[in-house]
């Protein structure tokens with residue numbers, strides 16, 4: 001499984017500080033719910049953008065001693081299966097940039113961000129079935145833009161929205177993935 005954890009680090013800081021080594025195991029296994037059962041397993045590599053650069057970052061994995069499911073802990077500046085970082089995606093989606101650097105990043109990754117938006121639009125009907133009005137009142141058939149605005153108004157940013165989508169609803173903006181679903185528990 002995969003969980004997304006809150007971090008104040010930028011992708012660059014996480015990369016330079018090797019912060020994957022400091023990631024603590026979640027208190028409870030997201031699969032079986034038991035406490036203090038996760039032990040260090042390994043790391044895997046994935047891409048994450050930092051302004052115009054692409055970094056290869058390490059992601060911490062743990063293994064649950066009880067249900068034997070592995071749990072990876074993705075920092076929330078990253079999106080599941082998407083290389084462009086959460087803040088750059090959000091700035092692109094909203095059409096608002098906070099700095100010159102951010103505006104350069106949105107321009108640089110524009111093609112990828114436009115693809116992400118189409119992916120989000122395709123997932124929207126399924127997403128709405130899953131979350132309903134959990135993030136606030138919606139029109140009867142909200143557009144991608146309307147749901148995006150409601151989600152951001154409620155959660156503050158895409159990192160927080162994604163943490164909630166994954167943790168509470170086992171989905172994210174771009175699809176519902178196997179890594180966010182619980183596995184059937186084997187008989188002990």
Ligand SMILES: [Zn+2]
Nearest residue numbers: 029032064067
């Ligand atoms: Zn478990």
